[in-house]
Amino acid sequence: MITVNNLMQQYGDRRALDQVSTDFPAGQTTVILGPSGSGKSTLLRALNLLSRPDAGTLTLGTQTIDFSHPIDQATILAVRQHFGMVFQEKALFTHLNVLKNLTQGPIKVKGQSKAQANQTATALLAQFDMSALATRYPYQLSGGQQQRVAILRALAMQPDYLLLDEPTSALDPELEAQVLRILRDLAQQKKSLIIVTHNMAFARAVADKIIFMEHGRIDYDGSAAGFFNAKDPRIQRFLHAMTF
Ligand SMILES: Nc1ncnc2c1ncn2[C@@H]1O[C@H](COP(=O)(O)OP(=O)(O)O)[C@@H](O)[C@H]1O
Ligand SMILES: [Mg+2]
Secondary structure, eight states: OEEEEEEEEEETTEEEEEEEEEEEOTTSEEEEEOOTTSSHHHHHHHHTTSSOOSEEEEEETTEEEETTSOOOHHHHHHHHTTEEEEOSSOOOOTTSOHHHHHHHHHHHTTOOOHHHHHHHHHHHHHHTTOGGGTTOOGGGSOHHHHHHHHHHHHHHTOOSEEEEESTTTTSOHHHHHHHHHHHHHHHHTTOEEEEEOSOHHHHHHHOSEEEEEETTEEEEEEEHHHHHTOOOHHHHHHHHHHOO
């Protein structure tokens, strides 16, 4: 379980995070929704310390980080061990083939043997029907394939939580579907996922929990069913804006 308490982040006169308190249960899929600029990425990035709120706390298991104090490098590395992150734009190592993209982190960061890393990577590719891509280079892959490899690369590090920030928004619809199917499979396997998305059908299908943000605040924090049936006019306005 990850908990954040009273996160505050100010950029000039803008509040990116305003008294944000919530938790991210292990073994569940949490989907963060909200209009553009509402603080979704800032919240997601605070979890692995890519953004640093001005105040508030982050608790991972027994470890609590207080953002109002400086955070030392050892703590940053320890926190980041818990997370894998997938961004909107695929960011594979362009000079390495798919298999090597998957084994690089486990070998270099986790000190795994080459044989062990290869075994894990080969199993992951097989599990998601991507074995045929193992020796291809990123430029030989479609955008959807690249993004699926980026997800497997994050999984190869065996993180406790996988963070995904609009992982499909740079993709065409059919490529988006390929990526969403992988995420749905991972959700069904009870991986701990935290996903920012604008895809409402996907959110409805996979979310155990929904966090809805507006102006840096959490306006809804609860079940997916509760969110999609909410009578709150702000939520209704958002859902209306997202459909036609
Ligand atoms: N590095 C930054 N410098 C200044 N303002 C920022 C920075 N990052 C985010 N913001 C501002 O913080 C607010 C929340 O941004 P963000 O978390 O990226 O929103 P979202 O992901 O929901 O679109 C926005 O008003 C954005 O302009
Ligand atoms: Mg964002």
